[in-house]
Amino acid sequence: MLKITDLHASINGTEILKGLNLEIKAGEIHAIMGPNGAGKSTLASVLAGKEDYEVTSGAITFEDQDLLEMSIEERAREGVFLAFQYPVEIPGVSNVNFLKTAMNEIREHKGMPALSAKDFLRLVKEKSALVDLDASLASRAVNEGFSGGEKKRNEIFQMAMLEPKLAVLDETDSGLDIDALRIVAGGVNTLKSANNATLVITHYQRLLDHIIPDFVHVLYDGKIVKTGGKELALELEEKGYDWIKSVE
Amino acid sequence: MVELIALNKAEIKYSTVQNWYPGDKEGKGGVFNFVTKRGLCEAHAKISWTQVETGSAVTWKYPSCILKGDYSVGEFFSVAVTNNFQQADTGTKMVHLGKHTKSTIISKGISAGHSQNSYRGLVQIQKQAAHARNFSQCDSLLMGSVSGAHTFPSIECKNASAQIEHEATTSKIGEDQLFYCQQRGISEEKAISLIVNGYCKEVLNQLPMEFAVEAQKLLSISLEGSVG
Numbered sequence: 407m408l409k410i411t412d413l414h415a416s417i418n419g420t421e422i423l424k425g426l427n428l429e430i431k432a433g434e435i436h437a438i439m440g441p442n443g444a445g446k447s448t449l450a451s452v453l454a455g456k457e458d459y460e461v462t463s464g465a466i467t468f469e470d471q472d473l474l475e476m477s478i479e480e481r482a483r484e485g486v487f488l489a490f491q492y493p494v495e496i497p498g499v500s501n502v503n504f505l506k507t508a509m510n511e512i513r514e515h516k517g518m519p520a521l522s523a524k525d526f527l528r529l530v531k532e533k534s535a536l537v538d539l540d541a542s543l544a545s546r547a548v549n550e551g552f553s554g555g556e557k558k559r560n561e562i563f564q565m566a567m568l569e570p571k572l573a574v575l576d577e578t579d580s581g582l583d584i585d586a587l588r589i590v591a592g593g594v595n596t597l598k599s600a601n602n603a604t605l606v607i608t609h610y611q612r613l614l615d616h617i618i619p620d621f622v623h624v625l626y627d628g629k630i631v632k633t634g635g636k637e638l639a640l641e642l643e644e645k646g647y648d649w650i651k652s653v654e
Numbered sequence: 655m656v657e658l659i660a661l662n663k664a665e666i667k668y669s670t671v672q673n674w675y676p677g678d679k680e681g682k683g684g685v686f687n688f689v690t691k692r693g694l695c696e697a698h699a700k701i702s703w704t705q706v707e708t709g710s711a712v713t714w715k716y717p718s719c720i721l722k723g724d725y726s727v728g729e730f731f732s733v734a735v736t737n738n739f740q741q742a743d744t745g746t747k748m749v750h751l752g753k754h755t756k757s758t759i760i761s762k763g764i765s766a767g768h769s770q771n772s773y774r775g776l777v778q779i780q781k782q783a784a785h786a787r788n789f790s791q792c793d794s795l796l797m798g799s800v801s802g803a804h805t806f807p808s809i810e811c812k813n814a815s816a817q818i819e820h821e822a823t824t825s826k827i828g829e830d831q832l833f834y835c836q837q838r839g840i841s842e843e844k845a846i847s848l849i850v851n852g853y854c855k856e857v858l859n860q861l862p863m864e865f866a867v868e869a870q871k872l873l874s875i876s877l878e879g880s881v882g
Contacts (some may be wrong), residue, residue, distance in 0.1 A: 454833075454837050455837075456833060457833075477836075478833065478836040478837060479836045479837075479839050479840060479841050479842070481837075482836065482837050482838055482839035483839045487837075488837050490834065490837075493834070494828070494830045494831050494833075494834040496831055496834070496835075496848070496849060496852055497852055497853065498851070498852025498853055498854070498855035498856075499848050499849065499851070499852035503848075504835075504838070504848065505838075507840055507844060507848060508835075508838035508839050508840050509839075511839045511840050511841065511844065512839040515839070547852065564838065568838065568839070
């Protein structure tokens, strides 16, 4: 589904990713862990197409297409979803209106007719229950006045609505208490299927107690320096990142 | 020229959507729109001005309320959008004469291109206007790096029992907001229209239904191609 080959990317002339390789197949959950400044969030931003980041060399193919050639919205419409570390507030725009616009743009891209109001609302009801999101939040302005936990749950709610092929969760666990963490993880697990894939970017092991990854990668200094199964996360938790640094 | 007179306990709501020819991309040939709009409120009367200004090369317009009667109410809700080389200088005058008079001002300015957008307003509480109240909110949204937003609020208060509030914000349409929308599959143009309409919501909500739909479309058209 996703293949990243020797990816180099920089921001304001500083190279952050220095030859990153990663392959994700449908049905898999991958976790990327690493110390601060390793390039975790950069990777998420590059995948989504954020313009501040410049890809200097390397390739990313997504479903046999050149991802780097696609605009931000094309990537989204093709099924790349980024759950933001810091979801943005959009005052005056209701969550429902926002999602409806997004859904219909994606459907149009796929040659599907717009959803009827009735079908859309049924979907909102069904999917918001998945992350225990209060129905009243759906009619409030996007993320405005939401608590940290509500914002993250809203991201997963949007993910459930848009049904992406590849979901990238950028430090979704940061700022979550244990209950919210469980709800968010539960949502992600329910959405897992043989046709989609998830890339979990996290600093801590605790999210991986709830979302069990098939692969764990350690990102350090812009490269993946170690790959293993879910036990690697536990090992990291125990030994810290210094251990990886010294391995190198 | 528009004059409104609201007699005892009368209520008038005056809504305008203005879309005169703004001129070409350089602003040449556009309409100059200099208007006088004023209203007089007797006791317990209410006048509400709602305007959406998108057209004209130059707009000078200050719909006003003279709150003569006790307990009269004046309201002003405004959205002014300027693009290319348009200039809009608009606002209101609220003159409080009666006791317990109340006024509300909500002004939303959006400037794109090389345009200049000003709010100019006067809130005047006269000596006899005991317990008068005013609330003003002036927000400016900037798009691109060469547009201008200005606010010139004047407040004159001659009665110590009055309560006056003024809030003002200036913000730039956030790249983060755009990125967020686009990451959800929404095109840049649609994202801007969504964000701008959200920003103006308090004012657009004041418009009658048919007007509101038209105003929303007009906002999007006025800002087309203004991303920078």
